[in-house]
Amino acid sequence: MTVEFGKQLTVVETPIPGMIVLELPVHGDARGWFKENWQREKMTALGLADFGPVQNNISFNDAVGTTRGIHAEPWDKWVSVATGRIFGAWVDLREGESFGTVFTIELDPSRAIFVPRGVGNSYQTLEPDTAYTYLVNDHWSPDASYSFLNLADETAAIDWPIPLADVEISAKDKNHPRLADVTPIAPHKTLVVGANGQLGLALRSVLGDAAHIEYATRADLDLADAGLATARRWRDYGAIVNAGAYTAVDLAETPDGRRDAWVANAEGPARLARIAAENGITLVHVSSDYVFDGTADRPYREHDALAPLGVYGQTKAAGDVAVATAPRHYILRTSWVIGEGKNFVRTMASLAERGIDPKVVDDQTGRLTFTDDIARAIVHLLTSDAPFGVYNVTGSGEPATWADIARAVFSATGHDPARITGVSTEEYFASATAPVAPRPAWSVLDTSKLTATGFQVRPMLEGLADYLS
Structure with missing residues (x-):
């Protein structure tokens, strides 16, 4: 895995309202590398919402092409990669004018993304042994409202680097609805x-x-x-x-x-x-x-x-x-x-x-x-x-x-x-x-x-x- 060293901590806007990419400084030498994956004071100073994470999750993926999503939950996420590399795809599933807007980008340890509540999240691993990690500001609840979109939706038309026919996808993800049938996430x-x-x-x-x-x-x-x-x-x-x-x-x-x-x-x-x-x-x-x-x-x-x-x-x-x-x-x-x-x-x-x-x-x-x-x-x-x-x-x-x-x-x-x-x-x-x-x-x-x-x-x-x- 190649990690890009020497970046400045910077914010990159996306076409999805409220969703921003952060380029992260990674410091490395012959022993390995170090980064501040989440640093509240510095990141809120750049305009990131102080979203109050309460849980940290890690999804480890053995093989290249592991594909998960598209899931929208009623909480915010801070998504990054600890090891490996992913192709990430996000679709706005919130009520409003931006419903259906798509954004894609590759993430490695030197890049993270803030995903607002109600934006559908998905990814495909591009390297073996990829550890995908994310902070969330709420706990899962059976009483909460969730929404899902099919990975192969023709309207979103996500250009997956590895064709979906060639990767492992759960039966549940395969059966998610097309965009026209999605139940949007209501505003707060x-x-x-x-x-x-x-x-x-x-x-x-x-x-x-x-x-x-x-x-x-x-x-x-x-x-x-x-x-x-x-x-x-x-x-x-x-x-x-x-x-x-x-x-x-x-x-x-x-x-x-x-x-x-x-x-x-x-x-x-x-x-x-x-x-x-x-x-x-x-x-x-x-x-x-x-x-x-x-x-x-x-x-x-x-x-x-x-x-x-x-x-x-x-x-x-x-x-x-x-x-x-x-x-x-x-x-x-x-x-x-x-x-x-x-x-x-x-x-x-x-x-x-x-x-x-x-x-x-x-x-x-x-x-x-x-x-x-x-x-x-x-x-x-x-x-x-x-x-x-x-x-x-x-x-x-x-x-x-x-x-x-x-x-x-x-x-x-x-x-x-x-x-x-x-x-x-x-x-x-x-x-x-x-x-x-x-x-x-x-x-x-x-x-x-x-x-x-x-x-x-x-x-x-x-x-x-x-x-x-």
Whole structure:
């Protein structure tokens, strides 16, 4: 066997999306040779997915011409050769435009290939005593979905170096279906938790009813359930969007509310983070301006220190810390969220229509965030390969007080904005008999990190006009 020495570690793209070839440095002398077959730090720096292998398999082949495949499994593979040489052939068997795309290449110890989930894998040995080795990031399961393609499929038309009639092939591989009869591997599932809340409803509108999108209410999936870790075959999921939360900020100051807020906003996200970390899932979590104390003199940035004032803010901050332990996470911080159901904008529009002249707080400043914009931002982050981490998402434009926004609602609905009387937060809640949560006086978030990823932030007043129309 001849091994090519002296290569630089380099990446070569293939026509199959997500599948890349890596040329590997091999160091040798009269004693033999050495290579780093898998080196996470170096290879991820070149753009290879940090796919989290859990098992290493070796297939030893005595004779030239041993032919195996074409098998597509619901996991990623890192394929290489320890000894000998193979002709490898891969066919994309995933749903989508690239279905049926073929790529072939020879592998020796100085070359490896990353094979994404759902791409059919096959090979033919070109030398005796060939050891074919591969890392995978899941264990075989009878509950998983697999797909197969006939080695002699006329559509794929793989140009095998040794004719299939002259090699040893298992009866099982000979009987696999032609491409027209193959069952494609479905995409990773996306699970939306809290699907009946105001953000969940917006996500339904944006994501639609594709087969790989699942929506779960609390009745379907209780994050407080001790059996959450086994409630799904989590390896089939690529993303979990946590759109649920406890948002009754004043009720959270009561004994029962405090307990419920911690369960929903901290313990639940922590359980999801553990599941995401163990299964290579991207976890999306929606947070709040209430994680800050509102004393800043500029818009809050993602890395600013957390300093929540009340129980609600404390539970949201704890949830952020927990979610950040998942290697693949997006935390979206929002402020003054408006969506379906009862909310400030609808209340003001109703008061205007009924001839009521309200007193509205004028010493809290922020920007509205509409749930359809949050939903768009979530989809953007999941599909744009944006770096994982924390992102602020709100409407853009000049910050405003609640009284300013109330006046804008009155104007937009054809009523006199002078009917709004501005009052302080202390005055507004002066007659309250139930506990009142402290509110941050400054809730303005800096969205420049999100816009740098290519997301267009909608002006707050434009969103308000669209919402009222």
